[in-house]
Amino acid sequence: MLEFLKLPFMQRTLIGGELVAIIAGMVSPILVFRKMSFMSVGISHGTFAGIALGIFLGISPLWSSMAFAVGLGIWIGFTSKTGKISEDATIGTLFSFSMAFGIVLISLSKGYHPDVMGYLFGDLLAISPSDVYFASVILLITVLWYLFRGKAIVYATFDEDFSKIVGIHVDFDYYIFMAIMALITVAVVRFVGVVLASSIMIAPAASAKMLSKKFSRIVMIAIFFGMISIFFGIAFSFSLNIPSGPSVVFTVTTIFLISLIIKWIRGKRGSNNVKMV
Amino acid sequence: MKQFLEIKSVTAGYDGHVAISNISIKLELGKFHVIMGPNGGGKTTLIRAIAGLISYDGKIIVENVDIKKYRKKNSIGYLAQRGAQFYDFPLSALEVVEMGRYRFKETNHAKKEKSFEFLKEVRMASHAGVPIANLSGGQQQRVLIARALATESKLMLMDEPLTGMDPRTQSEFYEMLEHLKREHSLTVIISSHDVGFTTAYAENVFCINKCLVPHSEAVKLLEEPEITKLYGPNICLTKHYHTSSEEEDESEGEDA
Ligand SMILES: Nc1ncnc2c1ncn2[C@@H]1O[C@H](COP(=O)(O)OP(=O)(O)OP(=O)(O)O)[C@@H](O)[C@H]1O
Ligand SMILES: [Mg+2]
Numbered sequence: 227m228l229e230f231l232k233l234p235f236m237q238r239t240l241i242g243g244e245l246v247a248i249i250a251g252m253v254s255p256i257l258v259f260r261k262m263s264f265m266s267v268g269i270s271h272g273t274f275a276g277i278a279l280g281i282f283l284g285i286s287p288l289w290s291s292m293a294f295a296v297g298l299g300i301w302i303g304f305t306s307k308t309g310k311i312s313e314d315a316t317i318g319t320l321f322s323f324s325m326a327f328g329i330v331l332i333s334l335s336k337g338y339h340p341d342v343m344g345y346l347f348g349d350l351l352a353i354s355p356s357d358v359y360f361a362s363v364i365l366l367i368t369v370l371w372y373l374f375r376g377k378a379i380v381y382a383t384f385d386e387d388f389s390k391i392v393g394i395h396v397d398f399d400y401y402i403f404m405a406i407m408a409l410i411t412v413a414v415v416r417f418v419g420v421v422l423a424s425s426i427m428i429a430p431a432a433s434a435k436m437l438s439k440k441f442s443r444i445v446m447i448a449i450f451f452g453m454i455s456i457f458f459g460i461a462f463s464f465s466l467n468i469p470s471g472p473s474v475v476f477t478v479t480t481i482f483l484i485s486l487i488i489k490w491i492r493g494k495r496g497s498n499n500v501k502m503v
Numbered sequence: 504m505k506q507f508l509e510i511k512s513v514t515a516g517y518d519g520h521v522a523i524s525n526i527s528i529k530l531e532l533g534k535f536h537v538i539m540g541p542n543g544g545g546k547t548t549l550i551r552a553i554a555g556l557i558s559y560d561g562k563i564i565v566e567n568v569d570i571k572k573y574r575k576k577n578s579i580g581y582l583a584q585r586g587a588q589f590y591d592f593p594l595s596a597l598e599v600v601e602m603g604r605y606r607f608k609e610t611n612h613a614k615k616e617k618s619f620e621f622l623k624e625v626r627m628a629s630h631a632g633v634p635i636a637n638l639s640g641g642q643q644q645r646v647l648i649a650r651a652l653a654t655e656s657k658l659m660l661m662d663e664p665l666t667g668m669d670p671r672t673q674s675e676f677y678e679m680l681e682h683l684k685r686e687h688s689l690t691v692i693i694s695s696h697d698v699g700f701t702t703a704y705a706e707n708v709f710c711i712n713k714c715l716v717p718h719s720e721a722v723k724l725l726e727e728p729e730i731t732k733l734y735g736p737n738i739c740l741t742k743h744y745h746t747s748s749e750e751e752d753e754s755e756g757e758d759a
Contacts, residue, residue: 392605439634
């Protein structure tokens with residue numbers, strides 16, 4: 227199963243994938259605690275329209291999907307903040323529109339029709355060095371953001387009012403977060419595809435949350451889970467010759483179920499202890 | 504009288520619905536002010552306006568500057584009304600108190616130490632490492648009080664701080680606030696429904712029920728029909744004087 231490690235291009239893919247896992251693990255607890263899972267689903271699907279637009283216009287899909295995702299992220303954030311339109315309805319409408327728009331654009335593109343399956347569900351063979359560079363840049367941005375605004379975003383997630391009172395620019399931080407999340411999504415989409423990207427951004431923290439009640443530890447566990455998921459995801463994808471998205475999702479879900487069982491066992495043990503006392 | 508806070512014809516509300524209307528009050532520095540009034544009377548709205556959490560018409564002035572300007576440099580000690588927030592978040596009691604020190608230019612270590620001191624003040628030091636979600640409602644409230652104090656603000660705004668607190672914590676809370684108030688010349692504004700306990704400590708009570716009900720001194724208030732105006736004719740009040748030396752308290756009753 228591990229023979230893929232011998233191939234240079236697979237080594238590169240794995241490095242890129244692990245970088246993406248680290249980034250996803252860093253933001254995923256914030257997404258989960260802010261109950262923004264559906265938003266991340268919306269943004270990842272939205273990138274498809276961006277990718278298709280790039281193909282249609284003959285420019286790099288990376289740039290067009292970045293622009294599209296960041297715009298979408300901030301817009302979804304805005305509807306959510308102002309609360310004038312219902313957020314889940316907005317996302318629900320937008321993401322089906324993005325998929326439809328993307329498919330239309332790709333069908334209309336003359337000549338070379340790219341592998342749509344690859345974009346939707348991830349294709350390891352399509353990953354180029356530039357994807358790995360892109361992932362490293364996003365990792366750098368995310369780490370810097372964490373260093374400077376991490377505490378503020380955690381505080382605002384916990385208690386927005388009090389954060390405002392101690393001088394945190396809650397709204398500004400929120401939009402920055404949406405933009406960063408959109409960039410991360412673009413990087414993730416390259417490795418697991420549009421449809422399944424949100425799983426790696428949500429499930430690691432959802433699992434970690436069941437195992438710890440300390441935020442910093444949850445972040446560490448989420449990063450770790452993300453890294454294992456990507457590793458086995460890529461290994462299975464390569465050895466079974468299946469798209470990378472589903473195989474990553476399988477590992478992510480397995481970890482989620484194991485965490486659920488651990489939590490359940492711990493809970494049972496806890497209640498037994500109470501009986502003994 | 505040294506004036507600390509001036510509320511100048513403040514009107515605020517929600518989506519067209521006016522919750523408080525044309526409220527003007529001057530509040531003295533270093534005093535214990537209590538806002539009373541029935542449910543829905545606008546206490547929370549006024550406190551949130553002062554805290555800068557909702558927009559309002561009118562002006563609020565602190566130490567001769569507009570509070571909007573004041574807030575840019577200074578935190579305010581704020582405690583939200585209980586149940587306003589859902590604290591299912593993996594932060595420990597100590598980490599929650601540290602929030603109050605966000606603005607302080609000090610090392611993380613110093614932040615922790617200071618925060619621990621404030622946890623001690625509310626008798627929660629032994630729970631410093633416990634996730635806030637695992638604390639009882641009253642314990643959570645004490646941690647949040649410590650967080651408000653940790654801002655070391657000259658202004659403490661507390662919205663019904665003692666709801667759900669046991670009697671020992673209540674009297675300790677007042678003693679602690681008295682002490683801090685004297686030491687740091689804090690101006691304290693709390694809202695409360697607890698007529699007896701509060702007025703024993705309060706130096707200024709004012710009542711709002713959408714508009715300001717003319718205010719007077721705490722003890723005088725009890726003799727005047729203001730409370731009746733606010734809470735209805737069937738209320739019965741037992742006077743309750745505070746003597747700082749002895750453990751009290753005589754009972755106070757609100758009867759229907
Ligand atoms: N978020 C909100 N949206 C709309 N209306 C609100 C909101 N919060 C309060 N109100 C309305 O504003 C008025 C004042 O409410 P407020 O919360 O200030 O009262 P209060 O004096 O704090 O009451 P309580 O003693 O119950 O805490 C009420 O009529 C209430 O219905
Ligand atoms: Mg209230």
